[in-house]
Amino acid sequence: RVPIGVVGVLSPWIYPFLTSVNAIVPALMAGNVVVLKHSFQTPLVAERYAKAASKAGLPKGVFQILHLDHKNTAQLISDARMDGVFFTGSVQGGIAVQNSLTNKFIPCGLELGGKDPAYVMANANLEKSIEGLVDGAFFNSGQSCCGIERIYVHESIYDKFVDSFVETTKQYQLGNPLDAGTNLGPMVKTDAANYVRKQIGEALGKGAKSLVAESLFKASKKETPYLSPHVLVDVDHSMEVMTQESFGPVVGIMKVASDAEAIALMNDSQYGLTASLWTDDMDRATVLARQIETGTVFMNRCDYLDPALAWTGVKNSGKGVTLSKIGYEHVSRVKSFNFRKGD
Incomplete structure (x- = not known):
């Protein structure tokens, strides 16, 4: 295999080092030149990368950074000197990247949105499931x-699960992340919080119920990025909160009667990044995992990344692979040498 050439890495504000390093480091190790365009919300991350590259002694020009708007980013991607591009962001952003590549064929990796589901099976360890899923839903304010x-949740344990899930959620302390007692901070900006508020309002208007009173969280106020955690029941797939990416502190919980119903609902989505199964039966989990339309399926864990495993999505969650040995195949290309001796 040989390097692709000049690789563009387009990184988001969320986990600004982690999401970018997954593409930058393999690309450099595979022998490519990397041009990093970071989010306009996290420009200093790009500057720190540049300083680190210089301090590490990378040859001049091997790692470069650019601060660009959307128009100039499209020009960068479509430039004839670019040999590959790797983008992390929204579905709309991924479509824009693909549209910028209509005049050439180069590798394009897209890590896009998700609406990641969990299924709590009848034989799940309730205590561990609740602890893991509350954290999985509200870590980093759901972002x-x-x-x-x-x-x-299987109907046989639904009531117990919901009751304990709600009580655990109420233990969060929403506030300034610089305060020692805070374990749930604000969303990235007010517009993002308002989008989630709109989803919640739409669900409530269609009959959903919110089981955690916003009044318990005094920092949660309209027209601010501070939004309390919301646990919704009596939800269904006619509601955006169950079908469109929220990226905020809200989760809907539905009762199911069987594994087949759960799998059908999990797959009823335009997204396919990850899913999680909560059960003590690994054999059954393996059978169900093969039916779930996502890039990764977890058992008894969620919201977790293992560098040894390929990170990929299906459907509108994107294409391509980062991490693992397979990730290196996407920042290099096959080249055949067919030599014949002169004699």
Whole structure:
């Protein structure tokens, strides 16, 4: 295999080092030149990368950074000197990247949105499931690429699960992240919080119920990025909160009667990044995991990344692979040498 050449890495504001390093380091190790364009919300991350590259002694020009708007980013991607591009962001952003590549054929990796589901099976360890899924839903105020956004629970344990899930959620302390007692901070900006508020309002208008009173969280106020955690029941797939990416502190919980119903609902999505199964039966989990339309399936864990495993999505969650040995195949290309001796 040989390097692709000049690789563009387009990185988001969320986890600004982690999401970018997954593409930058393999690309450099594979022998490519990397041009990093970071989010306009996190420009100093790009500057720190540049300083680190210089301090590490990388040859001049091997790693470069650019601060660009959308128009100039499209020009960068479509430039004839670019040999590959790797983007992390929204579905709309991924479409824009692909549209910029209509005049050439180069590798294009896209890590896009998700609506990651969890299924709590009848034989699940309730205590561990609740602990893991509350954290999976509300870690970083729900702003995680593979955070849990919808939960399906077997009817035999549904009531117990919901009651304990709600009580655990109430233990969060929403506030300034610089305060020692805070374990749930604000969303990235007010517009993002308002989008989630709109989803919640739409669900409530269609009959959903919110089981955690916003009044418990005094920092949660309209027209601010501070939004309390919301646990919604009596939800269904006619509601945006169960079908469109929220990327905020809200999760819907549905009762299911069987594994087949749970799998059908999990797959009823335009997204396919990760899913999680909560059970003590690994054999059954393996059977169900093969039926779930996502790039990764977890058992008894969620919102987790293992560098040894390929990170990929299906459907509108994107294409391509980062991490693992397979990730290197996407920042290099096959080249055949067919030599014949002169004699």
